[in-house]
Amino acid sequence: MAAREHIERAPSMYLQVAQRMASDIKQGRYRPGDLLPSEAEMVAMYGVGKHTARSAVAELRRMGLVESQQGKGSIVLPSGGVLPATRVDRSIQRTAKGDWRLPQMTETEAPAVSRTTLDGPPALLLDQYDQDAISVDRMWHDPATGARMAHRVLIPMATAADVPSLAEQPDVEISDLYRQLADAGLSLSFTEHVTARTPFPDERTALGLSDASPLLITYRITGDADQDRPLLCEELKAPAATCQLTYPVTPTKAAAQRTTRRRSRSE
Numbered sequence: 001m002a003a004r005e006h007i008e009r010a011p012s013m014y015l016q017v018a019q020r021m022a023s024d025i026k027q028g029r030y031r032p033g034d035l036l037p038s039e040a041e042m043v044a045m046y047g048v049g050k051h052t053a054r055s056a057v058a059e060l061r062r063m064g065l066v067e068s069q070q071g072k073g074s075i076v077l078p079s080g081g082v083l084p085a086t087r088v089d090r091s092i093q094r095t096a097k098g099d100w101r102l103p104q105m106t107e108t109e110a111p112a113v114s115r116t117t118l119d120g121p122p123a124l125l126l127d128q129y130d131q132d133a134i135s136v137d138r139m140w141h142d143p144a145t146g147a148r149m150a151h152r153v154l155i156p157m158a159t160a161a162d163v164p165s166l167a168e169q170p171d172v173e174i175s176d177l178y179r180q181l182a183d184a185g186l187s188l189s190f191t192e193h194v195t196a197r198t199p200f201p202d203e204r205t206a207l208g209l210s211d212a213s214p215l216l217i218t219y220r221i222t223g224d225a226d227q228d229r230p231l232l233c234e235e236l237k238a239p240a241a242t243c244q245l246t247y248p249v250t251p252t253k254a255a256a257q258r259t260t261r262r263r264s265r266s267e
Contacts, residue, residue: 014055017046018063021056025065025076036066036074058213061241068242070146086147086243088236090218092190098182100175105140108148111171112137122154122233125193125221132157134170139206147242148207153177154233174234178222181231189225192247194218196240207239214240 024030037045042053057074060066066074089103116135123129136153153174160167163184166177181188199207199215209215220234238245 013048014052014059017042017048017052017056018059020046021060022063022065025060030076032076032078034076035072036060036076038073058209058241062214086142086145086238088149088238088243088245090192090220090245091248092178098179100178100182102173102175105149105151106143108139108141113171116154118154118156121193121195121219122235125219126154126156126230126233128156128158128230134160134167136171145242147239149239149243150203150206150237152235154235156231159231177232181222186231187225188231189223190220191223192218192220194245199237203237207237209239216240216243216245218245 021030021036030036036042036057039050039053039057042048042056043050046053048056057066057068060074061068064077066076068074091103093101095101114135114137116133118126118128118131118133123131126133134155134157136155138151140149140151141147142149153170155166155170155177157167160170163180163186165180170177178188195217196214197217199209199213203209203215204213207215216236216238218234218236220236221230222232222234223230
């Protein structure tokens, strides 16, 4: 029996186009500030489809070589690239009067409220798999860059049972949800979990992403610090190529270490 030989598979066509253009950028054919060829020009240059050209540009953005500006096209960045254009501030502030303040985001449409069954990462983080919850969906966008973000608040019915006002108007400002929890005597804590993955088709459509563009996902869990119990989950989905998440980091007091004295052999 003949030994099996390994056959190298060629990269996807969009990756081949992206690698060719990346090489041209590094060799100086396209200089910082230059516009890349349009999608139509790339179709003619490389003999590929429009979808392949669009995915190649998305890959160049992921590499940090270009940025796309609405109404202009894709512009070559200085060597080393720059941080994504849209800064998403994830800070939480508490005022002297006890109010909660969050960075303002621009909504593209009214919040949509529905009832859902918890599953996936939110269910695991809330420790309530297959339990009912109220879902509040919002669509945010950055007017300066055009980046679109999807935000969802999940209020478990168990939390709504403890704080009934949450179920009466779940689509109020998120800071108001925090206030209602605090007014109920709960000491709030916040933990944010960040991950990334390839977007699903409906997410690509909603956020205007290409096939090659990764998706940033954060899960913010609001909990009861006294009982170490999760109360709410906020899920944010943002395009990784154009958005950067920023957090203020406050040092916490280290847990006291328990020390033990060795007994001497004479004891």
